Amino acid sequence: MSVLTLALSKGRIFDETLPLLRAAGIEVLEDPEKSRKLILATNQPDVRVVLVRASDVPTYVQYGGADLGVTGLDTLIEHGANWGGAVAGAGLYTPLDLGIAKCRVSVAVRADFDYASAVRQGARLRVATKYVSIARDFFAAKGVHVDLIKLYGSMELAPLTGLADAIVDLVSTGNTLKANHLVEVERIMDISSRLVVNQAALKLKQAPLRRLIDAFAQATQA
Ligand code: PRP
Numbered sequence: 518m519s520v521l522t523l524a525l526s527k528g529r530i531f532d533e534t535l536p537l538l539r540a541a542g543i544e545v546l547e548d549p550e551k552s553r554k555l556i557l558a559t560n561q562p563d564v565r566v567v568l569v570r571a572s573d574v575p576t577y578v579q580y581g582g583a584d585l586g587v588t589g590l591d592t593l594i595e596h597g598a599n600w601g602g603a604v605a606g607a608g609l610y611t612p613l614d615l616g617i618a619k620c621r622v623s624v625a626v627r628a629d630f631d632y633a634s635a636v637r638q639g640a641r642l643r644v645a646t647k648y649v650s651i652a653r654d655f656f657a658a659k660g661v662h663v664d665l666i667k668l669y670g671s672m673e674l675a676p677l678t679g680l681a682d683a684i685v686d687l688v689s690t691g692n693t694l695k696a697n698h699l700v701e702v703e704r705i706m707d708i709s710s711r712l713v714v715n716q717a718a719l720k721l722k723q724a725p726l727r728r729l730i731d732a733f734a735q736a737t738q739a
Pocket of ligand 1: 689691
């Protein structure tokens with residue numbers, strides 16, 4: 518029996534993938550918030566879930582550490598940037614927009630920073646972000662000169678400490694920005710999570726993978 522390995526990240530993506538799995542008849546048998554285990558069994562002996570960092574999901578799937586995974590479009594674009602600009606990258610097939618973990622990538626600044634004037638005057642902006650590729654393309658298309666500062670988290674701190682004039686970050690409810698006295702000044706793109714599949718696995722494990730992809734597709738449309 519060949520086992521299907523599904524890569525998920527803890528938090529919103531895991532939580533919002535559970536109902537899709539359930540619709541495909543798959544129940545994850547452990548709660549990642551309670552267990553320290555990284556490989557979770559399911560009620561299907563031929564399906565297991567591995568927990569990885571959100572930004573590692575495309576890497577696991579690309580190299581076959583997992584047969585498929587769920588990852589945000591933001592993560593997929595940043596991953597693809599390392600592979601010559603293709604959205605997914607070599608060896609990855611992205612058959613489905615799952616419509617889950619919806620949010621947006623936006624530009625935010627301190628409430629007292631006049632972003633519109635700075636842009637109008639052609640000022641050089643310092644922008645802190647985890648999403649370097651998305652930010653670079655966005656500001657290049659606008660003709661705004663930026664110095665990008667790569668961060669790995671807590672982006673909201675950057676404008677508050679003088680590290681940057683602006684941030685490019687995910688916004689969902691807007692509560693994090695509000696709590697840190699930042700305002701959203703531009704919406705760059707809408708984000709949702711995608712199913713990513715290893716292309717070699719698609720050939721080797723065609724029948725079980727197709728079944729799962731079709732079940733996800735049906736659950737997504739429901
Ligand atoms: C994201 C993002 C913001 C927050 C926005 O972080 O970086 O901090 O969510 O959500 P809100 O608009 O609903 O307040 P996430 O929780 O994904 O973790 P991260 O800091 O690791 O990116």
